[in-house]
Each structure stands twice: as structure tokens, then as C-alpha cells.
Amino acid sequence: MPAERRLRTRRTRLLSRPALRKSLVSLTQIRSLAVLDPRGAAVGKVRDVVVRWDGSEPYPLVTGLVLDVGGREAFASTGELRTLNGKTVALAVPPTSLRDFTRREGELRLVDEVLHCQIVDVDGVRVLRAEELWLGAVLGRMRLVAVEGVPGGRHRLWGTKQRNQQLVDWAGVQPVGDPGSQLRLRLPHEGMHRLRPGELADLLEGLDRAGRDELTASLDPGAVADALEEMEPERIEDLLRDVPKERAAELVAAMEPDEAADALRDLDRPAADAILTALPPPLARQLSEILAYPESMAGGFMTTNLARASANETVAELRERLARAGLRSPDIDGVVVVDDQGQLLADLNLLDLFLAPFETVLADLVGEVPPVAVRPEALLDEVVDRLTEARRPSVVVVDEEGRPLGRVLADDVIDALREGGLPTRLPWLFH
Numbered sequence: 053m054p055a056e057r058r059l060r061t062r063r064t065r066l067l068s069r070p071a072l073r074k075s076l077v078s079l080t081q082i083r084s085l086a087v088l089d090p091r092g093a094a095v096g097k098v099r100d101v102v103v104r105w106d107g108s109e110p111y112p113l114v115t116g117l118v119l120d121v122g123g124r125e126a127f128a129s130t131g132e133l134r135t136l137n138g139k140t141v142a143l144a145v146p147p148t149s150l151r152d153f154t155r156r157e158g159e160l161r162l163v164d165e166v167l168h169c170q171i172v173d174v175d176g177v178r179v180l181r182a183e184e185l186w187l188g189a190v191l192g193r194m195r196l197v198a199v200e201g202v203p204g205g206r207h208r209l210w211g212t213k214q215r216n217q218q219l220v221d222w223a224g225v226q227p228v229g230d231p232g233s234q235l236r237l238r239l240p241h242e243g244m245h246r247l248r249p250g251e252l253a254d255l256l257e258g259l260d261r262a263g264r265d266e267l268t269a270s271l272d273p274g275a276v277a278d279a280l281e282e283m284e285p286e287r288i289e290d291l292l293r294d295v296p297k298e299r300a301a302e303l304v305a306a307m308e309p310d311e312a313a314d315a316l317r318d319l320d321r322p323a324a325d326a327i328l329t330a331l332p333p334p335l336a337r338q339l340s341e342i343l344a345y346p347e348s349m350a351g352g353f354m355t356t357n358l359a360r361a362s363a364n365e366t367v368a369e370l371r372e373r374l375a376r377a378g379l380r381s382p383d384i385d386g387v388v389v390v391d392d393q394g395q396l397l398a399d400l401n402l403l404d405l406f407l408a409p410f411e412t413v414l415a416d417l418v419g420e421v422p423p424v425a426v427r428p429e430a431l432l433d434e435v436v437d438r439l440t441e442a443r444r445p446s447v448v449v450v451d452e453e454g455r456p457l458g459r460v461l462a463d464d465v466i467d468a469l470r471e472g473g474l475p476t477r478l479p480w481l482f483h
Contacts, residue, residue: 066190067220072189077137079101082101082187083098085097085139087117087119090134095147096119096122098117099117099118099125099163100118100161102160105159110223111190112222113195119147125153167182170260171220171225172259178258179263182199184200198219198220200220201220224243225241228267244271249275249278253279253283261294268299273303276306288318297327310355316339317347341457350431350447350460351429351457353464353467355461356457358458360389361388361390363418366414367411367412368411384402385459386400386401388448394453396455396456397418399448404417424448427451435447436469439462446460446461446462447459447460
């Protein structure tokens with residue numbers, strides 16, 4: 053789903069310097085120039101520009117040119133060039149002394165490997181396709197400074213007139229290469245880690261399969277899982293199908309249980325089972341319990357993330373235990389209190405626990421009004437009615453013995469009702 057854009061604090065970019073911007077030379081311009089020998093005679097053409105690209109510097113350094121000299125592919129290092137600018141490419145050595153081009157570690161050919169490839173404009177949070185590259189002299193040395201791109205998502209129609217080309221500073225770019233390409237980096241751009249889940253979801257949906265696989269492989273599973281929860285179901289399905297089974301399981305394990313169950317439900321049975329077998333057994337059992345119920349029942353869209361407590365615990369003991377467990381899930385909006393048989397006694401909201409004195413025993417917070425609970429077989433209409441009557445952000449799902457199984461949150465109900473009638477069915481959420 054689209055994410056709201058926001059401004060970011062970012063490093064000063066070279067492209068913001070007017071003098072440098074005016075002096076930029078395009079890759080197309082350099083390729084149009086004849087190559088002159090030391091006497092000024094034309095001896096060949098520029099075929100490509102080579103840069104050193106290992107991710108250690110924001111602006112790749114030009115290390116030389118690939119030339120067409122007498123029908124052979126020769127390499128002229130910057131030390132073998134007398135002039136390299138937008139008007140002249142002149143050799144400082146005889147063309148016969150140039151060696152054949154052989155790629156060195158960390159080098160990248162701009163025409164063959166960058167031009168027309170997808171890039172991620174991290175600052176602008178968008179996917180572009182590189183239509184032109186721009187070089188500039190930085191402290192006397194030529195570097196790749198900017199890329200001119202057009203919207204380059206997976207749904208772009210080729211053959212149409214190019215419009216809205218935009219110049220993007222290379223320091224704010226995450227290039228995306230095909231499998232085996234030198235363009236691929238082991239580490240993502242530092243700005244990728246600052247993206248919100250919805251923004252990362254937009255980028256993943258805009259990339260082609262190779263780019264999407266590369267990006268998801270380089271990012272933390274938790275960040276990708278958060279983005280998956282913001283993506284459209286068909287896109288989640290594509291991504292989980294495309295990555296190896298072990299990586300898919302890693303991503304599913306990082307998702308909230310109800311979202312993970314939704315993702316698995318959208319896959320065909322063999323694919324879902326393959327992922328389930330790769331998950332830790334306790335998590336696989338939790339998700340299998342959710343998947344055993346239809347989507348229209350509470351058990352089918354509940355989350356199994358629950359914070360539990362016994363009635364004889366104090367507030368201080370509960371807070372310390374939850375802190376040790378590291379529960380940070382947004383699904384945790386309350387604590388279920390159970391008796392010695394594990395049956396539900398109360399569903400305490402976090403504000404009550406925050407305001408209560410540390411020495412308070414939880415049994416003293418259990419009120420006379422029973423907690424709001426439904427059975428896993430409860431249909432969506434019943435869940436809506438219980439939420440509406442209780443004016444609570446969630447309801448607890450219990451088994452036939454009254455033991456908590458999970459929780460249904462209002463946003464899960466909203467997702468189920470998104471097709472229409474939402475303000476009428478849940479008016480208290482809109483006031």
C-alpha cells in the first residue's frame with residue numbers, strides 16, 4: 053500500500069553544488085568523442101567508462117576507458133590519458149602500448165552494467181531506471197556523480213516516450229543488478245535502514261524479481277517482514293515463492309503470527325507446507341492452529357502473541373518478567389490474567405498496569421465484569437458485535453475450557469471489513 057512520503061535529514065550531496073552541477077559531463081557525451089593519439093590524430097572511439105565500485109566511497113572513481121582501437125577492445129587507464137572531459141579524449145601514450153581490457157577486482161563498466169538498469173533512489177524512496185549517467189571532476193579526479201532516471205518499476209511500458217527524467221545524486225542511490233552482475237553489493241545503502249516499512253514495501257513492489265531478491269537478501273529479516281505486512285497479498289506471495297525456502301521461513305518467522313498466517317494461506321498447499329517445515333516447531337504449531345480455521349472465524353485471523361500472567365503475581369514481577377522476555381509486539385495491547393487451571397480471569401489493559409503501584413497483586417485488579425472473549429469458531433459478525441459492545445481495541449480468543457488461545461485486534465477486523473461498511477459496523481473507532 054502507498055506510504056506517506058516524508059523529508060529526511062541527509063548528508064550534503066555533491067549535486068547540490070551549482071559549480072559542479074554545471075560542469076557535469078554525460079556518459080553519452082563522452083562516448084560520442086573520437087580518441088586522439090599524442091599527435092592529435094583520431095585513432096579510435098570510446099566504448100565504455102570504467103569505475104572502481106566497491107561501496108566504500110559514495111562517488112565511484114573513474115579508473116579508465118574501454119576503447120575501440122583498430123577493432124580491439126583496449127583499456128586506457130586515467131594515467132594513460134592526457135585529457136578526459138566533455139570535449140576531448142586524448143591519449144598520453146601511443147595506442148599500441150595500451151593493453152587489452154581485463155576487468156580488475158571492484159571495477160564496473162558503466163555502459164554494459166549500469167545504464168538502463170534499475171536503481172533505488174533512497175532519498176526519494178522510488179525505483180528508477182538509469183537512462184543517463186553523469187561524471188564530474190571532484191578534487192581533480194573524475195567520478196560518477198549522478199544518474200538521470202525515469203520511473204523504472206516492474207510495470208513500466210517500454211517503447212513509450214521517456215518523460216519526467218530526474219537527476220539523482222549517486223550518493224543517494226542503491227543500484228540493483230542482475231544475478232552475477234558486478235553491480236550487486238553485499239551491503240545495502242545506509243539510507244535503506246531508515247526507511248519505514250510502508251516505504252520499503254513500495255520499493256519492493258516496484259522492483260523486478262532480480263532486484264527484489266537482491267534487496268531482501270541484503271536486509272535484516274525483521275525489516276523485510278515489517279515491509280511484507282504492508283504489501284498487497286499477491287506481492288507477498290510472489291516474494292515468498294521467489295526466495296529460497298529457508299529465507300522464506302526466516303521472513304515468515306519475523307512477521308506477526310496473524311500476518312504470517314495470512315501470507316501462508318495465500319500460497320498453495322505444497323509451498324506453505326515447505327515453509328512450515330522450515331520454521332521452528334513451536335512457531336509452526338502456532339501458525340498451523342491459526343490456519344486450521346477459516347479466515348471468516350476468529351481463530352483464522354487471531355494473533356497468538358499473548359502476554360500472560362498469573363493472578364498471584366505483583367505488578368512489579370509482571371513488568372520485570374515481560375521486560376526480560378523482550379515483548380515489543382504491537383499486538384500486545386493488554387495482559388491476560390489466568391488462574392491455576394489456565395482459565396481466563398481478566399484482560400488488563402497496559403494503562404491500568406502502568407498506573408498501578410508496583411506492589412499491587414494482579415488479583416486485586418480483576419474486576420467484577422468478565423473479560424471480553426470469543427471462541428475461535430466465532431464468525432466475523434460476532435467479533436464485531438463484541439468489540440462494539442465492549443468498546444475495546446481487542447478481544448481474547450478462548451477454547452471451550454476458557455483458556456486463552458490468542459487475541460483479535462481491531463485492525464485485523466478492519467482488514468476483514470475493508471471492502472465496505474466499516475464506519476457503520478464499527479462507529480466507535482471513527483470518533
